[in-house]
Amino acid sequence: MPAETLNDLLAAAGRAPEGGLRFVGRDEQATFLGWAEVRERALAACGGLQELGIQPGDRVALVFPTGPDFFAGFFGALLAGAVPVPLYPPVRLGRLAEYFDRTARMLTRAGARLVLADRRVERILGETVAAARPALGCRTIGELPAAAPRPVPVAAADLALVQFSSGTTVDPKPVALSHRAILAQVEVLNGFWPDTKEVRHSGVSWLPLYHDMGLIGCVFPALERDATLTLLGPEHFVARPALWLRALSRYRATISPAPNFAYALCASRIADSELLGVDLSSWVVALDGAEAVVPSVLHAFEARFSRYGLKPGVLTPVYGLSEAALAVAFSPIGRPYRIGRFDREGLAREGVARPVPPAQSGREIVSVGRPIPGFQLRIVGVDGKNLAEGGVGRVWTTGPSLMEGYLDDPEATAKALRDGWLDTGDLGFLLDGELYLTGRAKDVILLHGRNHSPEEVERAVEGVAGVRAGCVVAASWLPEEAPGEELALFVERRRGAPEEEIAALPEACRTAVLGATGLAVDHVVVLAPGTLPRTSSGKLRRSETLRLYLEGELKPPQKVTTLRLAGAVARSQLAYARTRLQRRGGADG
Amino acid sequence: MSLTHQETTILEGIATVARDHLGWEGPVTPGMRLVEDLRLDSIRLLTLAAEVENHFQVRLDEEDEAGIETVSDLVRVVGRKLAG
Numbered sequence: 136m137p138a139e140t141l142n143d144l145l146a147a148a149g150r151a152p153e154g155g156l157r158f159v160g161r162d163e164q165a166t167f168l169g170w171a172e173v174r175e176r177a178l179a180a181c182g183g184l185q186e187l188g189i190q191p192g193d194r195v196a197l198v199f200p201t202g203p204d205f206f207a208g209f210f211g212a213l214l215a216g217a218v219p220v221p222l223y224p225p226v227r228l229g230r231l232a233e234y235f236d237r238t239a240r241m242l243t244r245a246g247a248r249l250v251l252a253d254r255r256v257e258r259i260l261g262e263t264v265a266a267a268r269p270a271l272g273c274r275t276i277g278e279l280p281a282a283a284p285r286p287v288p289v290a291a292a293d294l295a296l297v298q299f300s301s302g303t304t305v306d307p308k309p310v311a312l313s314h315r316a317i318l319a320q321v322e323v324l325n326g327f328w329p330d331t332k333e334v335r336h337s338g339v340s341w342l343p344l345y346h347d348m349g350l351i352g353c354v355f356p357a358l359e360r361d362a363t364l365t366l367l368g369p370e371h372f373v374a375r376p377a378l379w380l381r382a383l384s385r386y387r388a389t390i391s392p393a394p395n396f397a398y399a400l401c402a403s404r405i406a407d408s409e410l411l412g413v414d415l416s417s418w419v420v421a422l423d424g425a426e427a428v429v430p431s432v433l434h435a436f437e438a439r440f441s442r443y444g445l446k447p448g449v450l451t452p453v454y455g456l457s458e459a460a461l462a463v464a465f466s467p468i469g470r471p472y473r474i475g476r477f478d479r480e481g482l483a484r485e486g487v488a489r490p491v492p493p494a495q496s497g498r499e500i501v502s503v504g505r506p507i508p509g510f511q512l513r514i515v516g517v518d519g520k521n522l523a524e525g526g527v528g529r530v531w532t533t534g535p536s537l538m539e540g541y542l543d544d545p546e547a548t549a550k551a552l553r554d555g556w557l558d559t560g561d562l563g564f565l566l567d568g569e570l571y572l573t574g575r576a577k578d579v580i581l582l583h584g585r586n587h588s589p590e591e592v593e594r595a596v597e598g599v600a601g602v603r604a605g606c607v608v609a610a611s612w613l614p615e616e617a618p619g620e621e622l623a624l625f626v627e628r629r630r631g632a633p634e635e636e637i638a639a640l641p642e643a644c645r646t647a648v649l650g651a652t653g654l655a656v657d658h659v660v661v662l663a664p665g666t667l668p669r670t671s672s673g674k675l676r677r678s679e680t681l682r683l684y685l686e687g688e689l690k691p692p693q694k695v696t697t698l699r700l701a702g703a704v705a706r707s708q709l710a711y712a713r714t715r716l717q718r719r720g721g722a723d724g
Numbered sequence: 725m726s727l728t729h730q731e732t733t734i735l736e737g738i739a740t741v742a743r744d745h746l747g748w749e750g751p752v753t754p755g756m757r758l759v760e761d762l763r764l765d766s767i768r769l770l771t772l773a774a775e776v777e778n779h780f781q782v783r784l785d786e787e788d789e790a791g792i793e794t795v796s797d798l799v800r801v802v803g804r805k806l807a808g
Contacts (some may be wrong), residue, residue: 180747226766226769226770227769227770227773227774227784227788227789228758228764228769228770228772228773228789228792229769230759231790255785255786255787256786258786258787259786259787259790352791370770371772371774373767373770373771373774374770374771374774374775375772375774581766612776645763646759646760649759649760649763649764649765650759650760653759653765653766653769654765655763655765
């Protein structure tokens with residue numbers, strides 16, 4: 136019988152395992168857990184969870200650093216028929232108050248009945264747990280009662296995982312994925328690199344386990360093919376990027392993914408002294424996804440590490456989103472990354488991608504490749520119709536690993552999923568069957584491979600002196616020549632605010648955002664009152680704000696004269712008509 | 725605020741870490757807040773924690789780190805760890 140659920144995969148791998156999980160610490164000491172042992176620990180945890188009263192369908196939150204206990208909790212929950220909800224552990228030296236607030240909201244939003252956490256986290260999680268009040272409280276794996284497990288049969292259609300596509304205090308979006316969706320994704324991923332006589336594939340990942348690229352992209356594929364996956368904690372990678380490349384070399388791994396910022400970090404932060412004896416020639420596929428892929432970063436990474444055996448064609452730009460479980464488009468394996476150059480005016484003003492001749496300057500965009508097997512892409516224009524190749528519009532996708540929906544949120548789900556197609560919220564075009572991304576229609580800030588909500592950033596400056604209440608917009612975008620996306624804050628100044636307050640505004644805003652969210656703002660744009668564009672109902676328009684800013688057109692409203700009034704009426708009628716068309720296509724309104 | 729001799733040495737070590745790993749060129753004084761004044765986002769806070777541990781050969785855990793807001797907080801915690 137073919138495997139239909141993650142539980143089936145665990146049972147199969149547990150029977151005759153060669154592979155497993157290898158945990159590497161910051162001191163590069165390794166602990167290996169074969170899949171049979173992962174299964175044993177999961178069964179023990181399952182017994183304990185059931186003894187506590189966990190029922191099939193219950194949500195079990197997991198707050199762990201990368202380590203064996205995460206997997207005991209994760210697979211233990213699945214074996215009990217429950218649904219794991221991985222959440223991120225607190226950041227070092229971070230603001231615990233904000234962390235507690237966010238975590239409490241996610242726990243409540245996911246309806247978590249129990250929180251499993253490691254001892255260090257459990258100690259400080261007390262307040263969060265008190266606020267969110269999961270019925271069964273918080274336990275470490277060690278605190279689970281000993282009891283014989285009674286694994287519950289689960290079906291392909293059952294929920295296997297709830298993951299938050301961004302951790303936030305405002306409007307967290309819990310993505311609900313079925314076993315079927317996850318297995319479909321895993322099957323496609325493993326199909327890209329089958330074992331051969333010469334090569335038995337293995338992976339290395341430092342990605343967090345609460346992130347789809349780490350969990351669905353690395354762990355489940357290794358489980359499915361009984362391979363070995365070497366895991367490093369994300370906090371260890373960020374502190375010492377060389378650990379990643381050293382592990383790849385030491386364990387002769389072939390597959391490893393990371394977001395763009397990680398490749399940039401490696402190119403700029405790793406010293407040769409950390410790479411003595413490092414040989415990257417076993418690395419076959421370096422997936423680059425989870426955020427915008429930047430041409431200069433690809434060049435820099437290859438240039439820096441080719442002398443350590445990194446081959447051309449290894450860097451593989453990809454595209455996906457958690458609402459599709461993970462991947463939607465892949466560059467062809469083994470093909471050197473493809474960068475297109477397009478006429479800037481055509482892209483910005485006409486929404487058309489026109490390749491420019493080699494000698495001419497143009498906007499460089501990396502191809503993220505073709506839809507993966509089983510998936511389709513279409514580009515939709517403002518009128519709701521499919522666009523031909525070269526036309527820039529909203530990217531929609533369909534395939535076998537789409538989410539069931541946003542947990543307990545039929546309204547948000549209905550906006551994103553229509554007739555089996557998912558509105559990715561991203562903008563781009565197709566050329567020769569390959570996808571090129573140009574920006575985002577959805578209001579999401581993507582930094583360091585993670586989604587953040589603009590509301591959270593905007594809220595952070597609410598109390599800053601000189602800020603006009605309710606008149607703040609946060610947005611991120613990828614400037615040309617920049618190594619990654621930049622975060623901008625557009626702030627209307629309060630009428631009558633003294634000059635000193637206005638002068639201090641940018642710094643005060645930066646500090647407030649840093650303290651509340653841990654995010655660094657790259658640009659603070661102070662505007663006259665009334666400048667930020669709004670919908671006819673008065674709602675702020677983030678993507679429009681960004682668009683106007685990038686075109687140098689963010690201006691305060693002019694004084695009204697009769698002529699201007701007539702012009703304004705005509706323009707607003709046009710804008711209203713456009714808004715109605717946009718609403719039909721599902722854009723911001 | 726006056727520091728002991730050991731605390732001054734620790735402060736200098738932190739300043740070195742800030743310069744070498746965070747690109748912080750300016751002065752590092754005890755009263756500075758890590759987030760607001762040293763401008764540390766989540767990633768850079770992580771880097772600071774890890775590199776301070778490496779520089780002084782100590783391990784900081786969650787309880788040590790809870791409540792560290794300023795440079796002098798960090799100096800004090802490192803001093804405690806060095807004392808053993």
